[in-house]
Amino acid sequence: EVISVKPVDAEKKRTLSPYVTGNSVLAIKYKGGVLMACDMLGAYGSTKRYKNVQRVFKVNETTIVGASGEISDFQYISNLLEELTTQDFCYDDGCTLTPKEIHAYLCRVLYNRRNKMDPLWNSLVVAGVDPLRGESFIGSVGMLGTSYTDSHVATSFGNYLSRPLFREFQRDDMSLEEAVSLMQEALRVLFYRDKTSINKYILAKVEKEEGVAISK
C-alpha cells in the first residue's frame, strides 16, 4: 500500500536536502553542571567548507543549545530562541527560561515542522542548569520531533562512536577535569572516524553559579 502526500504547493513546502551541515554535538553532565562539545566545521557535502562555524548558541545564563545538521536551519532556530530571550528580558520579572522549558519549546517547534512535511533539518542538544533547583539538564530533539533527556547525549556520528564511551565512563558526579578529558577522548575518536570533521572544537560549560562559558 502506498501512502502518497498530495504535493500542495510542492515548490514552497517540501522536504529539504541539507546543504551546509554540522556533524556531532556531545553533551555530558558532571558534578558542577553540564559540558557540551562540538567541532567548528560547516561541511558542504563532502567538502570541509567552513572551518569557523559556531554550532553552540547561548540562549541565556542557564542554557546552551548545540545543533548538528543544516546550519541555516540552526541560524533560524537561534533567532527564535533570541526572540524568546528578549521577550523574557522584557517581562523583567526575575525569572529566566529554564533549560527544560527551552527543550520543550524546541520539541514543539520541530515536531510541528515535521508534521507539515517541512522539517528543520537539525538534531539539537539542549543543556543547562536549572537556576532554582540547581539540577543539570541535558535533552535532545531530532528533526522528526523525537526527544529525550539523559545524562549524556550525542547526535549524528557521536551516537555510534561517543555514546559507548559515555555509557562506560560518565558519572553524574564527575569532576570538571574528568569530564573534559572524557569529552576530549570522545572528540578524538570522532575526528579519527568521522570523515567530515576537523580538529578544531568548542567546549561549552554551564554551571549553577557561574553561568555559561564557551571556549575554543
Place this chain on the structure above:
Amino acid sequence: KEKKRSEGRGNRPRVDSLRPLSRRLRHLIYRFVRNTMNACARGRAVVSTNDRAQSGDQHAHTDQPVSLGTTIMAACYKDGVVLGADSRTSTGSYVANRVTDKLTKLSDHIYVCRSGSAADTQNLSAYVIWFLEQHSMELGKEPEVLTAAKLLAKLAYENKSALQAGLIVAGWDEHRGGQVYSIPLGGTMVETKFAIGGSGSAYITGLVDATFREGMTEDECRAWVQRSVTHAMSRDASSGGCVRTVAISAHGVRRDFLEGDKLPL
C-alpha cells in the same frame, strides 16, 4: 511574504495559453522563459542557466550539492576587501555572455558576488538594493555590510526550495571595517576572512588556502585574487573570459578589469 517568489514574477500573463499543460511543466517553462527574458530584456548577463528547466528535475538532490557555473571570490585585506569574479555565463555548452559583470553593487561600499541562477541572483540583488536604499535613508548614513548580508541570507533561507543562488557579500563600513560574508545554497550565512564560490572554486581551494595571507595591501590582494581566479578559469570550463575585481575601502571603490589575453598565466 513580499519576498515569496511568486509575487516577484510579473510575466505570468504571457504564458497563460499554456494553462492546459501539467502544472509542473508549466512551471518549468516559466522559469526557462523568465530566465532568458531576464537576460535579454535587462540586457544583462545570465550567470548560468537553470539546468533544472531542461533536465526536468527540480532539485537533482544527491549527497553532493549542485555546483554553480562560475568562479567568484572575496577577501579581506588590511584596509578593506577585494572581490573578484570571472566573466563567463554558460547556457549548457554555449557561452551566452563572455563579458558578464558578476560583481553587483548593493550600496556605495557593499558589493555582492553572484553565482548560480542569474534570474534568482539578479532579483535577490534588486530586492536588497531597494531595501538598503530605504534603510539608509531612515538610518541617515551608509548601511552596514552585516545588514546587507543578513537581508540576503533571510531571502535565501525563506525561499530555499525555489532558489539556486550562491552569494558572497563583501564591503566596508565604519563599524566593523572590511568584512566578507558567504551565503551558500540553503541560506546559511558565515563570516570569513576570505571566501570562494561557484564551480571553479573547487579547483582553487587548495591554492587559496595555501597562499592567502592576512593584512595584504590592496595591490597584493588584488593580484592574489586575479591569479586565483585565473587558475580556476584555466581548469573550469564553466569559468572564463576576463577577471573583474572590485576593491572597497574607506577611501572608496575601485573597479578593475583584466582582459582575457593579459591574464597572468
